[in-house]
Every structure is written in structure tokens, then in C-alpha cells.
Amino acid sequence: MDEMKDVVLKYVINEYLEDEDEVLTYDTPLISGGIVDSFSMVSLKRFLENKYKISIPDDKATPEAFDSVTKIVKLVNEFLK
């Protein structure tokens, strides 16, 4: 679980942060905080699906469910067998 948190955090930092000084924690609001826009959620969803060999239905991949690393990890775990 902790390992997954770090993998997702690292991906989000690498993918979306432009400013190297910006700090991102497991609970930083990603969508509502303006770090990830709804367009960019697509690549995050695909990354998670490929990495963890899962399929997240579109109706579950909501902005709320993707709004922090902690929430994303919770969502991924719902689909992990």
C-alpha cells in the first residue's frame, strides 16, 4: 500500500508539476487544487491501469476519486484482485 502511494506520488510529481520547488503530499488536492486538469486525468488513469493491470470504469474515474494520491490508491485497491 505504502509502496503504491509512493509510485503514484512520484508519477504525479513527474507528470504534472512544472515548478520543482512545489511540494506535493499524499493528501494535496490534485483536481480541485488545479494541479491536474480533467484532460490530464486520462493519462493518470491509463498509467494506473497499465501499472496495476486493472480496468477502472469511466463512471468510477471521477474528479473526486482522483483528487489526491490517498484517494487514488484507495480507488486502485478497489479494483485489485
Place this chain on the structure above:
Amino acid sequence: MAYSDKVRSIYNGTLDEIREKGIFKQERYIHSSQAADIEVEFPTGSSLKKVINMCANNYLGLSSHPDVIKAAHEGLDTRGYGMSSVRFICGTQDIHKELERKVTEFLGTEDTILFPSCMDANAGVFEAILTKDDVMISDRLVHASIIDGIRLAPAMHDTFKHSDMAHLEEKLQLHADKRLKVVITDGVFSMDGDTAKLDEMSALCEKYDAMLFVDESHSSGFIGKTGRGTHEKYGVMGKIDIITTTFGKALGGASGGCVSGRKELVEMCRQKARPYLFSNTIAPVVVSGVNTVLDILSKSTERRDKLEKNTEFWRKGLTEAGFVLKDGDTPIVPVMLFNAKLSQDFSKALYEEGIYAIGFFFPVVPQGQARIRTQISAGHEIHHLEKALEAFIKVGKKFDILGKTKQEIIAKYGQ
């Protein structure tokens, strides 16, 4: 009437918010033809002022070229004013097909379809050629019209960091299972003036079986040794699957655009692209003008060569004066000021000195990246550029930014 006081107050409130944010756009009225020397009424109602235009997309100085004007007159006289029809009903003349052939030859592609504007070309092309099984992977700094086209298409959309080839490759791997992949970029990026690395992008697209789309609006006519565009500069002519470009900038500057590329993709646009199907195409008078523009450019590289020399002079002058510029070698030369208010004050002071150049700030450019975007033209003579340089130096001294680094300017004016 449903336009009640309540409705009016909602819009007035929104417009007030735009004013308060300092991003309310105002037009300046030009009372002359588009050229290096123009006469401007600004603010509205004031007397006319003669200024040097440093912010037009008139890269080749063809907007008011006598041969182009003559050709436009001939088009008007022989083919009339309007078509009163979309292309596929009764809105296609021989000169429209002639222009499509000339553009195909000029860009080195397989076929071309005209659109009312490049905005329309970008808005229509992706929806016409892609389905929900496909993916579009775009540079994060592509033009707003491409973003609109992407939004209208049913395919998945992803982005890569600006000009970051490693990131693009990661994305091509991530979406390897998609039916069709198209990588999307501007040839020359309009705000920064840098060019897309089309040689590397083309190689990546070949490796991962992706199509390559390039918007050449700020390139066609002058980038590359014979002005064919960014694909000529990077030695990949014939390898770009879709090119969109405009006739509203270097190529005469009137209006109109096109999609040029693989013949099947062009045919798909002819069958399915909504701005082509549901709007008149370019008016005959403009088509005649652009046909002549392409004749001029195919005969001689004189104008793009002059533009290259002018650009070198301008970049060198500003650099030696101590301005911070964005790196690049295109006629788009951004003078970095970082602070939004400074960019507006600087532009105003330049105008007082007889130089017309506009300050850009967030949201047009990223936060803290405010600038004066200067654009060089083959219509400029060295005396224009010398006068403009003199004014830039005078205003630069006034604001005490010459020889200062980015950090020093930010420390003085804020970000």
C-alpha cells in the same frame, strides 16, 4: 423580450471581473494598410499616430504587396465577390482547386483541402479522422485552436511536456494499444518563437507507428531554406502526415487555411469535417491573392532571406542592449519582462516612442512569464529596426532592466 435587467447585470458583472483582472482586451484602430509603417487611433477618439508595427504576423511583408493586390483585383473581376454556397454544392471554382494544388506542391504533401480559416481546419480535422478507439498526444503548448479541435474529437487525449521527447516516447508507449495514434504539435510556437524538433518527433512516430500533425501557421512561407516550413528546416519534408496552416499570416495575411497531407486524411476531411461541410470556403478575391503569393514565393527566396537577416539584426541588437530574450531563431522574438504590469507599462511607453508592440501576460502566457512579443517582417527596413531598437533601449533604461537578469527583474518588479 427575455433580455431582462437580471440577464444584463450577470454579463456586466462578468465583464467587470475581466476588467478588474486587468485582462480586458481593447482594439486599436489602424487607419492605413497593414505594413511596417501604420497610422493608429489609440485610445479611441484620439488623433492618428504614425508608428512602426512590431507585432503583426506579416512576416513576409506581403499583406499589401502590389502584385498580391493586383491579383486580388483580378480575382474579383473574373470570379466575383462571393460563392453563396458551401464547397460541395456549388461553392468550388477552378481557382480553389488551383490553390489546393499549389499548396500541395509548396508543402510537399499528397493533397490539400481549403478551410475558411486555420482555426476551422484545426477545429475540424481531428473529429473527421479519429474515433473513440484512437489517441491524440499533444505538446502542452499547442495553439488554442488545436485544443478546441481536440475537445471536439471522440478520441482519447493526452499531453507531453513542451518539446520533451523522452516524455513523448513514454506517452507513445503508454498508448501503444490504441488503434490510431496522432502526435500533435505546432511547427513554430507562437508565444515563445521556438521550433518543434520535427526530426526527432518524426523518428519517434515511425518507431511507434503514430501519425504526426504539425500546425505550420507561424512557419509557412519563411521557415526552412526555401520557406516551406519547419519540416524543411528539420529535413523531414514528405514525412509529416497532417499539416495545417493559414493564409492569414505570412501568406498574404488575409484569411483562410487548409489541411494538407496524406490523401486519405484529406479525403476524410472532405467527407466529414464540419467547418468544411457547413461553411463557405475562402472568397475568390482572397484565393486569387494567395495563388499569387505562392507564385512569388516559389520563384524566389528573397523575402524569407531578408526576413532572416532582419531577425538576426533584431535579436543581436536586443541581446547586446541587455534584454532577456527567449532563445530561438525565428522572427518571433519575445522580450521577457516577467511582471504583467511591467509588460503593459513597457508597451505603453514604446507606443509613446512610436513603436507598436503588445505586452502579453497570464493567461495568454504562463504566470510570471509576461513579455513584449516582437515579430519581425521582411517589410521592415533596417531603419525601422534601428528606430525600434533605439526606442526599446530608451524605455529599457527608463524601467532600469537593461543588463539585468531574470531574477533581478523579478526582484525589482515582482512576478
